[in-house]
Amino acid sequence: MLNERKVGFIGAGNMAEAMIKGLLQSGASKPENIVASDVREDRLSFLHELFEVSVCEQNPEVVKRADLVVLAVKPQIMESVLIELTNTLDMSKLIISIAAGISLANIESHLKRDLRLIRAMPNIAALVLESATAICPGKHASNEDLKLAKAIFDSIGKTVIIEEGLMDAITGLSGSGPAYLFLIIDAMADAGVKVGLSRDNALTLSAQTVLGAAKLLIETGEHPGRLKDLVTSPGGTAIAGLHTLEEGGLRTTLINAVEIATRRSRELGEMMEKK
Ligand SMILES: NC(=O)c1ccc[n+]([C@@H]2O[C@H](COP(=O)([O-])OP(=O)(O)OC[C@H]3O[C@@H](n4cnc5c(N)ncnc54)[C@H](OP(=O)(O)O)[C@@H]3O)[C@@H](O)[C@H]2O)c1
Secondary structure, eight states: OGGGSOEEEESOSHHHHHHHHHHHHTTSSOGGGEEEEOSOHHHHHHHHHHHOOEEESOHHHHHHHOSEEEEOSOHHHHHHHHHHHTTTOOTTSEEEEOOTTOOHHHHHHHHOSOOEEEEEEOOGGGGGTOEEEEEEEOTTOOHHHHHHHHHHHHTTEEEEEOOGGGHHHHIIIIITHHHHHHHHHHHHHHHHHHTTOOHHHHHHHHHHHHHHHHHHHHHHOOOHHHHHHHTOOTTOHHHHHHHHHHHTTHHHHHHHHHHHHHHHHHHHHHHHHHO
């Protein structure tokens, strides 16, 4: 079904590039069904050469040519883009916004009409087609619309459907999560260096260990506690390390980090709404 739709991207930056790559690599779409616009000519020629997709400099032209429009500009640019597109966006198009912190109500208030809207929050791992994405439907989006949006984000990773009220929690967990894990990987690499490994080897091994552990958990569907039990032998090394992590409050620290990032996301959203 997605294969037959024309997908338009307003803004041809990092996220649009990741999404186009995912759509094409997974076979969910074809180059002739994708069109993108941007203010930067270099981005347009880059995407055209890399993926053989259509490009144009006019945002309204993309909307006219697409069945499904992805709003992929920075949140600060959103208002001017919505004003520019007011007369072209209508109920015949499915509109997906990936702009962080911009609510469905905010978009609706700018466009002043009923629209089939979906809000999405992918993360930076979209660049390697491993995004953790949450999507939520606006009041006029149908189940079919939601399925189409899910198919798009499934092509760049894993997708969950949530209520909009949980978007700040998503920002705190999977939106900001890559930053937490980069810190953990860096710290593990430091630890490797402290116990005698070269920096290169320590970083390679710590990043691969995080990737491998996540993959094992996802592919086996096992509870993380059970996998932890599997790798801890009585009186062994892993349980000694785990004891130290619990003593240092790693679990509580991570819970606090997600909670505080969720709160910060809510504050930033409120500030943006006031503007
Ligand atoms: N990157 C992430 O990890 C991530 C994660 C979740 C959500 N998001 C959301 O995804 C959206 C896109 O992020 P991104 O990282 O892809 O940003 P980006 O790389 O900066 O891409 C946005 C593109 O839009 C262009 N642009 C600016 N004004 C425009 C206009 N009026 N019409 C058309 N194009 C215009 C920008 O050009 P200039 O560079 O000249 O401004 C840029 O090429 C943002 O709203 C962000 O909140 C990003």
